[in-house]
Amino acid sequence: MKFTRKASANWKGTGKDGKGSVSTESTTLNKAQYSFKTRFEDGVGTNPEELLGAAHAGCFTMQFSFLLNEKGFTADNLDTEAQVTFEDGTITKIHLKLEGSVPGITEQDFQDIAKKAKEICPLSKVLAAAEITLSATLV
Template sequence: MNFTRNAKAQWKGSGKEGKGTLTTDSGVLDNTQYSFNTRFEDGKGTNPEELIGAAHAGCFAMQLSFLLGEADYTPNTLDVAAKVFFKDGEIVKVTLDLKGDVPNIDSSEFEEISTKAKNICPISKLLDTEIELKSSLA
């Protein structure tokens, strides 16, 4: 399967005092605000790191669902929280905290499949940083 997705950013002004917007072709982000404040302090809007976290959590959850299906399991829910750690100008780590409700799977097989999903998830492959996985079954 091959496809292309599109997003746009517009920035106006200096790095600290300026502000920008993000827009995606899907319309989910439509001139969504981002700025120095939303990235490094508190403010209304988004920032690149939380978008990376959302993308990584979503990609990992979907990848895990596919792998569980290949092993004849259907998850009731896969809740994934991603924490993106930014330090001295770079993303140094992402932690994926997985809570799964998957009928009839034992914890060791769940851990094995989850680790494989973390390693082959396209967003995991894209990121050049440590990726830590914490998982638990309901």
């Protein structure tokens, strides 16, 4: 399977005082605002780091679900938080925090599948330059 997805950004003004927006082809994001304040301070709007975190959390969680299914399990619920660390102009770390309820699974199988999902998730692969860590909790 091969496909291309599109997203776009627009910016007006200087880096510190300007304002921008981001949009996705699906229109889930439609001119969502971002700015210096929303990225480096507090403000209403989004920023590249949280968008990256949302994409990575979504990709990882779906991959985990596929791997569970391959082993005969179906999750009642999976919640993943991606904590993206920005430090001195670089994204240095992404920590994936998974909490899941999966009937009949052992702790070891849960951990093994989570580890494999982190390794083979397409966004984990593309982000391999950053440290990507994981904590997984079976509830």
